[in-house]
Each structure stands twice: as structure tokens, then as C-alpha cells.
Amino acid sequence: MxxxxxxxxxxxxxxxxxxxxxxxxxxxxxxxxxxxxxxxxxxxxxxxxxxxxxxxxxxxxxxxxxxxxxxxxxxxxxxxxxxxxxxxxxxxxxxxxxxxxxxxxxSKLVDPVLRPRLSQSGRITTVVLDPGHGGHDAGAVSPYAREKDCNLALALKVREKLNKLGFKVVMTRDRDFFLTLGDRVAIANRTPESLFVSIHHNSGRSAASGIETFTLAPHGTTSPFARTRRTEDLAGNNQDSENIALATAVHSAAIKKTKAIDRGIQRARFSVLCTIKRPAILFEGGFVTHPQEGSKISSSAYQDILAQCICDGIVRYTSITRNHPAPIRxxxxxxxxxxxxxxxxxxxxxxxxxxxxxxxxx
Ligand SMILES: [Zn+2]
Missing domain, CATH: 3.30.457.10 (Copper amine oxidase-like, N-terminal domain)
Structure with missing residues (x-):
């Protein structure tokens, strides 16, 4: 047809x-x-x-x-x-x-990436940082690193850098405790003028390495990670353009600086992205299961570099979209x-x- x-x-x-x-x-x-x-x-x-x-x-x-x-x-x-x-x-x-x-x-990738100024996130004064896992949920574990610790350490460094630049930062957790995905989304959704960055690290075969960034799959498309073919419209789809523009800013800063393998900006229907009502990404900073990368991501020096990249990406995103009117929803x-x-x-x-x-x- x-x-x-x-x-x-x-x-x-x-x-x-x-x-x-x-x-x-x-x-x-x-x-x-x-x-x-x-x-x-x-x-x-x-x-x-x-x-x-x-x-x-x-x-x-x-x-x-x-x-x-x-x-x-x-x-x-x-x-x-x-x-x-x-x-x-x-x-x-x-x-x-x-x-x-x-x-x-x-409509949902090429245009917002090539013309991010059309993304209309409205005013952003606050960043919600979400270190994945915590408490009894360690996330990915290897002899080189434990994900929940790397996530928290990296997020705390991002907070420090963003605070110095005048951003308000809300942490979904600032210590080692468990909270549900719903708790994390609720914190983001009640924080006005915010964007949301969920911080994770990966696991895989020992040869797997690199950085990848996820945004919510647009309405009408499937997630390669879903067990079932879900294509429905979700609250997070209101920000499709903003999500991809934010992912572009953060991911490109990280790849450029770290020279890590670029696993790409990908789409998924992860629970933590589905119902967020603010621009949102899930950043995977490397593989705990890779001998060299796993050691690096658990080191304070490398966490400093990655934190700076995330911070630079957020600054870039907010400067691109600043002075544009709030979207008509x-x-x-x-x-x-x-x-x-x-x-x-x-x-x-x-x-x-x-x-x-x-x-x-x-
Ligand atoms: Zn994780």
C-alpha cells in the first residue's frame, strides 16, 4: 500500500x-x-x-x-x-x-538529532540523578567491580560538578539502599523543571565493552529488549524529541572524551523510562565484566572523567534548548x-x- x-x-x-x-x-x-x-x-x-x-x-x-x-x-x-x-x-x-x-x-530520531533546537523541554533548573540498583540489589557483579557501587560513586561525582554550576540536584538515592523503579519515577515526576539521568553499568561476555545510552522507544516501535511486542504510547513518549536530544548530548560527550567503544544510542521500554514525564535517559557507563573496563569504572579517576562528560552533556542540552518556550502538551x-x-x-x-x-x- x-x-x-x-x-x-x-x-x-x-x-x-x-x-x-x-x-x-x-x-x-x-x-x-x-x-x-x-x-x-x-x-x-x-x-x-x-x-x-x-x-x-x-x-x-x-x-x-x-x-x-x-x-x-x-x-x-x-x-x-x-x-x-x-x-x-x-x-x-x-x-x-x-x-x-x-x-x-x-520524525523521532533524525529530525530531533539534526535540529535539537526544536526540542522544547522548557526551563531546566534541576537534574534528577538515579544511581541504579542499591541495597540487596547489587546489579552486575564481577571480580573487577560491583555495579551498584559504581553507579552511586559516579552519580555523586556528577552531583558535585552540577552543583558547582548552579544546578539543583535531586538524588533518587545517595547511599546504599534499595528503592523500586516506581519510587525512582515518582521522585522524577514530582520534581519540577527537571531532567532525569539514570546511571548504570553493564554486564556481558568478558569481551563486551563500551558505552551505550538508552531512551524510551517511540510509540509504534518495539523495544529489542522487551519479551513481548509492546508498541503502545507511554507517558514518556511526550518527550521523545527531548529524550533523544539529551541522549545525544551526554552520549557524544562520553564517547568523545573516553574513546570507549560506541555501542550507540538505543531505544528501549525500560520501566524507569516509560512513565517519566521529564526528558530522560539511561546511561550505561561501561561493562563491569570486562577486565580492563571493569577496573577503570571502579576507579575514582575514571569516574571523574565520566562524571565530567555527563555534566558537559547536560550543560550542552540545556544550553541548546534554553530560551525556547515550554511545549504545548x-x-x-x-x-x-x-x-x-x-x-x-x-x-x-x-x-x-x-x-x-x-x-x-x-
Ligand atoms: Zn543496572
């Missing part, structure tokens, strides 16, 4: 700036369906942003403008912006000599609640609102 969506919107800036073999974007998104999922042509995406072909990662198709390079891998779910890795909700499709990206990835039915207040118009697909961007913005 094919859909043709027309946005009767002239985009003069982009018409003028389109370069190279890519002809001008015609002001409409042509939508195709593959395996029941809506897709748009990548050529249209490049045109929309005024991108032209660039030298990029091996095995990838790369486009960009200025010093920004975006790369995708045909048939895969990898998406790179200046070499920072994201995992798309659906694979890039190759069909009839053209490449397609899912509409939901375009829709209430009522779940299908309107998931809509983002960005320009363009939404269309319901499997009950999910997809808002196609309609014009360039700062």
Missing part, C-alpha cells in the same frame, strides 16, 4: 541550497510501505536538510553539509551523525535503486498525546502520530 502525503509548503531556502546530484526537495514527503511500516526516501531527507554527498564511513552512504556528516548503512539499523552511533527502530530499506528510512525514525486520547509540537502535520499509523517536518529551522 502506498501513500502520497503532500505538504503544500514552499521551502525556498532548501530549494536554493540543495547541491550536487540531489535535486531540490519538492515540499512533500512521498511515503512507501515496507513490511507494514511507513518509509520515506532518503534522497528526500538529504534534500530537506540541504545535504549533498560526503566522504563518510566505509560501507555507508554519507551525506552532509558544513562539518556535519550523516551516514547510514543499507539494510542495517545503524545511523551515524559525525561518527556517533544511533540504532534506528527499523532497518534502512533498499528498493528499486533507492534507499528508504522509516517515517518514525525520520496535548491531553486526551493517547494518539494525540504522542504528537510532537513541531511544525508539519501528523498522520496516524498503527495509532502512532508521525509528524513530518515541513520546513527548515534554526
Amino acid at each position: 502506498r501513500h502520497l502525503l503532500s505538504l503544500f509548503f514552499l521551502c525556498l531556502g532548501l530549494l536554493l541550497s540543495a547541491a550536487g546530484p540531489v535535486t531540490a526537495w519538492e515540499g512533500k514527503w512521498q511515503v512507501s510501505s515496507f513490511h507494514g511500516v511507513d518509509y520515506v526516501r532518503l534522497n528526500d531527507v538529504w534534500k530537506f536538510y540541504g545535504f549533498s554527498p560526503k566522504q563518510g564511513r566505509p560501507g555507508c552512504v554519507s551525506f552532509g553539509a558544513g562539518n556535519r556528516v550523516v551516514s547510514i548503512r543499507p539494510s542495517k539499523q545503524d545511523f551515524y551523525v559525525n561518527n556517533f552511533r544511533y540504532i534506528l527502530s527499523y532497518p534502512v530499506v533498499q528498493s528499486g535503486g533507492l534507499l528508504y528510512i522509516s517515517s518514525i525514525d525520520m 496535548h491531553s486526551g486520547s493517547s494518539s494525540t498525546r504522542a504528537g510532537t509540537p513541531r511544525p508539519g502535520f501528523g498522520r496516524s499509523s498503527d495509532g502512532a502520530i508521525i509528524t513530518y517536518p515541513s520546513r527548515s529551522a534554526p
Whole structure:
């Protein structure tokens, strides 16, 4: 089934700036369906942003403008912006000599990452830090490190740095005690003007290492970590754009500074992210089970570096989104609640609102 969506919107800036073999974007998104999922042509995406072909990662198709390079891998779910890795909700499709990206990835990942200034978190004065696990729940354990201790030590260092910069910080725990995921969410939801960073460390095979950052999977997409195929709209989906912008700021700061393996910004339906009503991420600072990385993440010196990265990312996020008005949040039915207040118009697909961007913005 094919859909043709027309946005009767002239985009003069982009018409003028389109370069190279890519002809001008015609002001409409042509939508195709593959395996029941809506897709748009990548050529249209490049045109929309005024991108032209660039030298990029091996095995990838790369486009960009200025010093920004975006790369995708045909048939895969990898998406790179200046070499920072994201995992798309659906694979890039190759069909009839053209490449397609899912509409939901375009709306909920590509656009908020490329234009974070459109993210509207409102005023942020407070950071809720959530060191994972605690008490009888040690989290991941290895001969090199115990997760609950690393989480707490790192969070305390982030608090100190944020306090020095004038942020208020609320800790879900500042000592070694247990609290439920619901307790953590409740603390975040009753803290106004806040964003939420849950801090964890990973476990896996002894060779597994690197940093990954999770945001809530958008409405209409599944979580690769869910036991069942859940695609419903959740309270946390109100902040889809803000979540990915915050993840980008924190994750890129951490990868750039630590040179750790970039496991990407990924989507999940972790309980702690589902019902948070503030911009929220879950940061995994490395593997306790990796001999070298496990030793590093339990050392105070490395925790200092990681804490600075998280802090720098938060500062960057708040400076990008500062001075932008608080979002207009829709209430009522779940299908309107998931809509983002960005320009363009939404269309319901499997009950999910997809808002196609309609014009360039700062
Ligand atoms: Zn954990």
C-alpha cells in the first residue's frame, strides 16, 4: 500500500541550497510501505536538510553539509551523525535503486538529532540523578567491580560538578539502599523543571565493552529488549524529541572524551523510562565484566572523567534548548498525546502520530 502525503509548503531556502546530484526537495514527503511500516526516501531527507554527498564511513552512504556528516548503512539499523552511533527502530530499506528510512525514525530520531533546537523541554533548573540498583540489589557483579557501587560513586561525582554550576540536584538515592523503579519515577515526576539521568553499568561476555545510552522507544516501535511486542504510547513518549536530544548530548560527550567503544544510542521500554514525564535517559557507563573496563569504572579517576562528560552533556542540552518556550502538551486520547509540537502535520499509523517536518529551522 502506498501513500502520497503532500505538504503544500514552499521551502525556498532548501530549494536554493540543495547541491550536487540531489535535486531540490519538492515540499512533500512521498511515503512507501515496507513490511507494514511507513518509509520515506532518503534522497528526500538529504534534500530537506540541504545535504549533498560526503566522504563518510566505509560501507555507508554519507551525506552532509558544513562539518556535519550523516551516514547510514543499507539494510542495517545503524545511523551515524559525525561518527556517533544511533540504532534506528527499523532497518534502512533498499528498493528499486533507492534507499528508504522509516517515517518514525525520520520524525523521532533524525529530525530531533539534526535540529535539537526544536526540542522544547522548557526551563531546566534541576537534574534528577538515579544511581541504579542499591541495597540487596547489587546489579552486575564481577571480580573487577560491583555495579551498584559504581553507579552511586559516579552519580555523586556528577552531583558535585552540577552543583558547582548552579544546578539543583535531586538524588533518587545517595547511599546504599534499595528503592523500586516506581519510587525512582515518582521522585522524577514530582520534581519540577527537571531532567532525569539514570546511571548504570553493564554486564556481558568478558569481551563486551563500551558505552551505550538508552531512551524510551517511540510509540509504534518495539523495544529489542522487551519479551513481548509492546508498541503502545507511554507517558514518556511526550518527550521523545527531548529524550533523544539529551541522549545525544551526554552520549557524544562520553564517547568523545573516553574513546570507549560506541555501542550507540538505543531505544528501549525500560520501566524507569516509560512513565517519566521529564526528558530522560539511561546511561550505561561501561561493562563491569570486562577486565580492563571493569577496573577503570571502579576507579575514582575514571569516574571523574565520566562524571565530567555527563555534566558537559547536560550543560550542552540545556544550553541548546534554553530560551525556547515550554511545549504545548496535548491531553486526551493517547494518539494525540504522542504528537510532537513541531511544525508539519501528523498522520496516524498503527495509532502512532508521525509528524513530518515541513520546513527548515534554526
Ligand atoms: Zn543496572
